[in-house]
Amino acid sequence: MPPVDPIAAIPEPEPPPSVAEDATGSISARAPATLLVALPVLAPDALQSTLTHLAAAFPDESLLVATPDSTPDAARQPLPNLRLLPYAAEGQPARGEAPWVLTAEDYAATAALVAANPALQCILLLGETAPALGPALLRSLADCIRSPHGLRTPPGAQAIDLAVPRLQLGPGEGLVNAALLYPFTRALFAANIRFPLPANAALSPRMAQRLALAAERQLALRQPRALLWPVADAAIAGYAVRELDAPGLLPPVPHENDFNALFAAILGSLFADIDVRAGYWQRARNPIGPATLPTPSPLNADPQANAELDSKIAGAVGSEIAPMIESFRLANDNLQELWALVLPPQSRLALKRLAALPAATFDMPHSVWARIAYDFALAYHLRTLNRGHLLGAMVPLYLAWAASHLRASAAEPTLSAAHIAATAAAFEQERPYLVSRWRWPDRFNP
Amino acid sequence: MGQQIETALRQSIQRIVLVLVHFLPGILAFLLAVVLFALVGWLCAALLGRLLTAVGFDRRLAERPGAGAPALLADWSPANSPTLLATRAVFWLCLLVGVVVGISAFDASYSADTQYSALLLPYVAHITGAVLILIAGTLVARFLARSVLIGAVNAQLHYARFLSLGIKWLVLVLTTAMALDHLQIGGSIVSVAFGILFGGIVLTLSLAIGLGSRDLVSRSIERSFDFNKTDGKTDAPAPRPTEVTTMVEPDSAARSEPVASLRHF
Numbered sequence: 001m002p003p004v005d006p007i008a009a010i011p012e013p014e015p016p017p018s019v020a021e022d023a024t025g026s027i028s029a030r031a032p033a034t035l036l037v038a039l040p041v042l043a044p045d046a047l048q049s050t051l052t053h054l055a056a057a058f059p060d061e062s063l064l065v066a067t068p069d070s071t072p073d074a075a076r077q078p079l080p081n082l083r084l085l086p087y088a089a090e091g092q093p094a095r096g097e098a099p100w101v102l103t104a105e106d107y108a109a110t111a112a113l114v115a116a117n118p119a120l121q122c123i124l125l126l127g128e129t130a131p132a133l134g135p136a137l138l139r140s141l142a143d144c145i146r147s148p149h150g151l152r153t154p155p156g157a158q159a160i161d162l163a164v165p166r167l168q169l170g171p172g173e174g175l176v177n178a179a180l181l182y183p184f185t186r187a188l189f190a191a192n193i194r195f196p197l198p199a200n201a202a203l204s205p206r207m208a209q210r211l212a213l214a215a216e217r218q219l220a221l222r223q224p225r226a227l228l229w230p231v232a233d234a235a236i237a238g239y240a241v242r243e244l245d246a247p248g249l250l251p252p253v254p255h256e257n258d259f260n261a262l263f264a265a266i267l268g269s270l271f272a273d274i275d276v277r278a279g280y281w282q283r284a285r286n287p288i289g290p291a292t293l294p295t296p297s298p299l300n301a302d303p304q305a306n307a308e309l310d311s312k313i314a315g316a317v318g319s320e321i322a323p324m325i326e327s328f329r330l331a332n333d334n335l336q337e338l339w340a341l342v343l344p345p346q347s348r349l350a351l352k353r354l355a356a357l358p359a360a361t362f363d364m365p366h367s368v369w370a371r372i373a374y375d376f377a378l379a380y381h382l383r384t385l386n387r388g389h390l391l392g393a394m395v396p397l398y399l400a401w402a403a404s405h406l407r408a409s410a411a412e413p414t415l416s417a418a419h420i421a422a423t424a425a426a427f428e429q430e431r432p433y434l435v436s437r438w439r440w441p442d443r444f445n446p
Numbered sequence: 447m448g449q450q451i452e453t454a455l456r457q458s459i460q461r462i463v464l465v466l467v468h469f470l471p472g473i474l475a476f477l478l479a480v481v482l483f484a485l486v487g488w489l490c491a492a493l494l495g496r497l498l499t500a501v502g503f504d505r506r507l508a509e510r511p512g513a514g515a516p517a518l519l520a521d522w523s524p525a526n527s528p529t530l531l532a533t534r535a536v537f538w539l540c541l542l543v544g545v546v547v548g549i550s551a552f553d554a555s556y557s558a559d560t561q562y563s564a565l566l567l568p569y570v571a572h573i574t575g576a577v578l579i580l581i582a583g584t585l586v587a588r589f590l591a592r593s594v595l596i597g598a599v600n601a602q603l604h605y606a607r608f609l610s611l612g613i614k615w616l617v618l619v620l621t622t623a624m625a626l627d628h629l630q631i632g633g634s635i636v637s638v639a640f641g642i643l644f645g646g647i648v649l650t651l652s653l654a655i656g657l658g659s660r661d662l663v664s665r666s667i668e669r670s671f672d673f674n675k676t677d678g679k680t681d682a683p684a685p686r687p688t689e690v691t692t693m694v695e696p697d698s699a700a701r702s703e704p705v706a707s708l709r710h711f
Contacts, residue, residue, distance in 0.1 A: 100711075173709040254711050260600055262711060323602075331599045334607050338592065386589065392596035402710070 032119035033083065035142055036064045038110040039126055046131040057135035058142070064120075066113055085113075100252040101199045102127055104218035104226045111212030114205050121146050123208050127199040129252050137165060140244050141202035161207040161239035162230055164198040165246035171409035171416035172320070174251055175402045176266065178420040180373060184270060187370075187427035188281035188434075189235035193243050196231040197266070199252040203230075210237055227269040236280050263398070264391040271380040278381075282435050321410075324403035325362055329355050331396030338393045342379040347372055354400065364404040366426035372397055373427070374434040382441055476548035483544025490540060491533040498529040576625040583621025587614045605654070612651045619643055 037054055039047070047067070054063060065084050099106075102125060110125055122145040124138065133141075144163040167174070177195060185196040203211070211230055218226035234241045256262050274281070332355040339348060350368045357363070376394050379385060385393070401423075409416035498504075504527055549570075591614035598606030623640035626632055632639075 169709075175710045177711070251709065251711070259710060260597075266711070327600075327602055330602060330604065330606070334595060334599050338596070386592070389592050389596055392600060395600050 033062045033064045033117070034119055034121040034146070035061065035124065036066065036110070036113055036117065036120050036122070037124045037126065038066045038106070038113065039068075039130060040106070040128060041068045042128075042130065049131040050126070050133075053131070053133065053135050053138060057138040064113070064117065066110070099225055100128060100254045101197050101227065102201060102230075103224065104215035104228055105224035106215075107208070107211040107228060107230075108215035108219055108224075110203075111208050111215070114208045114212075120205050123203045123205065125201050125203060125208075127252065129199050129249065132249055133165070133200060133246075137244065137246050137249070141165070141200075144242055144244060145202045145204050158240045159204065160242045161204040161237075162234045162241045163202040164193060164195060164231075164241070164243055165200055165249055166194050166243040167249055167251050168245070168247055169251060172406060175405065176263065176398070178405065179369070179398055179401050179423065180267065181270060182420065183370070183424040183427035184274065184373070184377075185229075185231055186424045187431050188274060188277075189232045191231045191235050191241055193231045193241055195243075195251075196229060197227065198230065201230060204239075207234060207237075207239055210239075227266065229270070229273045232273055232277060236277060260392060260395060263395055264388060267391050267394070268380070268387060271377050274377055275381045278438060281431075282438065321362070321403045321406050322359055324399040324406075325359050328396045328400040328403065331393075335393055335396065338385065338389065341384050342390065342393070343372060343375050347375065351397075351400075359407075362400075362403055362407055364400050366423050367430060369397075369401050369404075369423065370426040370430040371433055374430060374437065378434065378437050378441065381438070472552040472554075475551035475554075479548035479551055480541070480544045483540050483547065484537075487537040487540025487544070491537040494536055495529060495533040498532060503529050503532075572629055576628045579625045579628060580621060583617060583624070587617035587621065590614070590617055608654065609651075612647065616644065616647055619647070 035058065039050060042050065051065065054065065062083060067084055106125060106127070110123055114120055114123060122142050124142060126133065141163050144160050174195075177197070181196050182194055185191050185193060207230070210233060211228060214228050214233060218224070218228070231241055254262055256265075332351060336348070339351070343351075347368060350365070351372075354362070354364055354368075376390060379390055380387060384390070405416070405419050405423075408419045507528055591610045594613045595606055595610035598609050603609065619640065623636055626636045
């Protein structure tokens, strides 16, 4: 998918309508602000762009905009309806340089401001990609929390406590999310949120306070950059979560360049979270079930069209998929000793069969991938293996899934979403397998 | 002649019996002390376990907000239960005290004029130390071998298993040499043999990697030569499947073009 400049894709915001000013030139006495926007350290241009978008998104109300102390004064150009304020008093947590997704430090710093402003109804917690969020999306996120059902809120309707943007990615983007984060969140926490590790989020005050408790635990362990899983937290608290389409918004890019380290950090955090919340997800709940999926187009009667399709797949296999399959086969030859500690014989047999397939027909069954992921989550819980080794040994298996996914969506990019949805549905179907193994690991041990 | 042989045999048997008479009470005292302290340890562990379960020790520890050490304790406990950790610690502590008391009793049961105690006990300590060195060495060897194996496989090195085995045997050879040295067996022979063996393994690995990677190195040099010759107008090498897209300036909000078409995150 060609990169799209999200700012350019959005029409230039109209200047905000003037706010009534008193004789001294300051904004007249207004009601206490109900919206807080928490920003990380941004470059002056990016900060100015974000502030402009905020002013355009909320022209007729006053906002509190929290900016880190390190923001240069030159960037603090006042806009009529924005009130800039520092994060917290000395000794309190404060946001630093923006990580690629929201971390414990971000949630903790914001909670301090929430406690100091009881009139708040919504908190927009923005990350590194804040300048790319247009006025329309900012407005939608805030409105989702403040009045989720519009002005005519039906009686008894549940309030939304967490809203996150839903990115629209190409088939080769956000693969770790599609392979693991989304299916795990959907299957174990019954939350159909496509991006459970957000870089930007809108929170209700009670959600912010709840996340602050989790964040404080990480800060006490001196891990300010620890990842939190707000969707799982909201599910456990019984809070409603909503996803809003964010067309053109690109996914955040990690600063870390080492894939293995990133994979281990994210998956380790997810498995630790699943371990902590085992009491919740072991209880039965209604699965979300398979969505309406786009069906693959039938084979064309025209042999030339089929040949074009084959060459398309062959091209994809040659350029991107082949190295992944090669990596998986290499691991299949060398890591059997470690996989045998984690995976039952059926899964290893399925992997051997998979390794023997040619690249053109390489396809990891969804149920096999779901069981493998669950087995690794269980091994993380049981400490069957050193956790660093465990997550390292999972990388080639993930690459095998990624190769299957790319091959499946090589012919037609629209099939990418179907493949991801089928993977998530398989995770839901195999959830009883995880519950059984979690409760009686000895009975099922390989 | 026969009488002399009979007398000599009888005296030998008497000496053996005498030694046994002196030796057996020591062994008995050692075993008694170990069994007694094991029982005491089991009793203490059971009492402590009941007490901690009654007060909800695990739950209280888990509920403590912002506590770093308790969370770490629970994380490292067997089955995530600090209670289980505490009871096992008490049991093994008692058993250790029992072994120490047993050795003291064993030593005390000897008469002062015998040399066995003076020779045997230090050697028992040496043997214990050597066994501990061997256990630690085996664990370290396995850990390093797995680390190297996984790292090499993820780096797509086709000789990953060979590298892993090399590291494992290097550590095991080093450990064995240390254990033998600790037992004072072999003297300088062990050091010399170890040096030869260790050097041999390193040389073999170097040759194997060097010869095996000859093509890789030559291709790399050729590529850099071509790159310089054509003033950078050459095809970039294909990205590895685990390559992560990066930004040119991490601090800036401006996003650069991705270096690879894949985005894992």
